[in-house]
Amino acid sequence: MSESDDLRHGRGGGSGDGELDGEDPVAEWEFGLPSCDDLAPLSQALIPPDLASAFSIALRPSRTAGDVNRASRSTLTGLRRCGSTASSQGFSTNDNFKSFVDDRQSMEVEVEEEEKEEEEEEEEEEEEDGADKSDSRKSRRIETAEEVDSTPRMDDSQEDPSEKTSKRPRLVWTPQLHKRFVDVVAHLGIKNAVPKTIMQLMNVEGLTRENVASHLQKYRVYLRRMQGMSSEGLSSSDQLFTSTPVVHSLNYVAGSTGHGDGQMPMPTPVPYGAQPPMMPMPVYAMGHGYGHMRMQIGDLSGFESNQYVTQQRDWSSNKYGSVASYQQTASNEKRF
């Protein structure tokens, strides 16, 4: 079956030769539209500074025309290939998810290079001093096999005899990606947190439903563990008297060198069902033990109202080995 025949467009336009019959429809379209001078400058803030401050709204610095152009360009290139995905598929899901949807930014997916050779040994820590080649890694991003074919790089990787046989590289769930995942899952009730929906809301190019399903499975296992953990050793009656409402908001404090024998795979819990007051989700780091390569994803700073987000990690300049401790959430329990 065809998993995705979509996402396949010829070229992004450009050479639109001869189809028109000497007409000039463009002029017609433009008739009546406001001229550039009639429009408010894009750099102008929509909310007066004083009003903004009164409501504690963080005002982003106004953009310059250059910024706008750049953003516009990147948007277009992003849309060029996946002309659909979440953006054009109206969500029937009733939610006030606008902050997610409209604050999205093109995020690309990181991928593992290859698995040609299995390496058995794991490197503990490798520090590379001297010149940093932070982002010169050999990872590639998956571009829906389309970008790929437009740039035939069938070097040594693997032949794609029919270009259709190309298998996607393994997806790497970077902290950024995971954060997005958790944010989405948290904002959907558990009822709605199903692969497809999650995938759509994450709006990450190239991310498949299978990718999400797999991650979700793991994530659920993780949540289940956490739940069990809090009640372990206590009889049900004991739990009734537990002073701390054994909620499953979690604090994650990673031991640095010690490699906590226990496992703390996904330190990014977040109980479901954020309610109105909607506290910020403590969405954070991954406790991976990668001795591998990794890098950043396109930007992605605030998925939701940045306002609450007090901590933000600068992963690009972070050492992978050490994990920091993170805050917790104060939100309510899950709601069914």
Next chain:
DNA sequence: TTACAAATAT
């Protein structure tokens, strides 16, 4: 037939 979740497989 699709999408999900769980079970396997790599």
Next chain:
DNA sequence: AATATTTGTA
């Protein structure tokens, strides 16, 4: 361990 793929259901 982390992802992918298969399998069984709804």
